[in-house]
Amino acid sequence: MAGTSFQGRDVISINDFSKEELLHVLSVAKKLESNPQPSLLKGKILASLFFEPSTRTRLSFASAMKRVGGDVIGFSQAETTSVKKGETLWDTIKMIEHYSDVIVIRHSVEGAARLSAEAASIPVINAGDGANQHPTQTLLDLYTILKEKGKLDNLTIGFLGDLKYGRTVHSLAIALSHFKTSIYFIAPEALRMPSYYIQELKKRKIPCRETSDLDSVAKQLDILYVTRIQEERFPDPLEYQKFKAGYRIDRSLLKISKPGIRIMHPLPRVGEIDPALDETPNAVYFRQAANGIPIRQAILALVLGKAK
Secondary structure, eight states: OTTOOOTTOOBOOGGGOOHHHHHHHHHHHHHHHHSOOTTTTTTOEEEEEESSOOSHHHHHHHHHHHHTTOEEEEESOGGGSGGGGTOOHHHHHHHHTTTOSEEEEEESSTTHHHHHHHHOSSOEEEEEETTSOOHHHHHHHHHHHHHHHSOSSSEEEEEESOOSSOHHHHHHHHHHTTSSEEEEEEOOGGGOOOHHHHHHHHHTTOOEEEESOSTTTGGGOSEEEEOOOOGGGOSOHHHHHHHTTOOOBOGGGGGTSOTTOEEEOOSOOSSSBOGGGTTSTTBOHHHHHHTHHHHHHHHHHHHTTSOO
């Protein structure tokens, strides 16, 4: 970890992590997965604050905390809290920090997690803020790639679908820039990867190319990371209707791709992956979701000073 301690640290953006720190989290996750520690965080309380809908992230954080002996409080609907009465996010955080040891927050507004970290005196973990960042998803994605391919270097990754609003893509692309990777961004013109990320990757000497044609690059991909068209991110419902049918992949992809290609998806899917792919060895998205448990155990243990 190059001498850096995670204890008391906020986890807000993947940009805040060095390559060594990313690898350290993956190492701790591997140890916890192979050697469970059911009382590691006994007596610790996680406040789970979800102002946006979530299944995998919210439940895997809760499961991760309980599997290492901790407890969970919180909410999954902002409408049931004092926010409905006009309470500010700052005041909500200042209150909840007295009830817990660590806070996990998902919010629709970009920057909400950073604001929460400024308000709190305990660690804050970003579980997704708008279309901005989702660092723990990125870490479980890296962990999945490492487990499936046995390495993070010398891989070619393709990102397919909604790359404009997809926070998982934004975070993972930056994380991959620490490794020897080549990246293809596959999307229609209106849903292209934001130029900031393209420029940042080029600055970091990462080969990347944009295209709208999956078939033309499928043979080169070790990983295909598929994303859904996110209705909740579109300011114009008509624009969403235009693209929701976007790109759909099925078994025919396997005929034109590398035999060992792995298909990832942060889920939920809404039609972009044919369920017939689920039983193939190429589909790893459910294993990917399961990897959220050891990764989030590792992050919680690190920021609470129970892992080094």
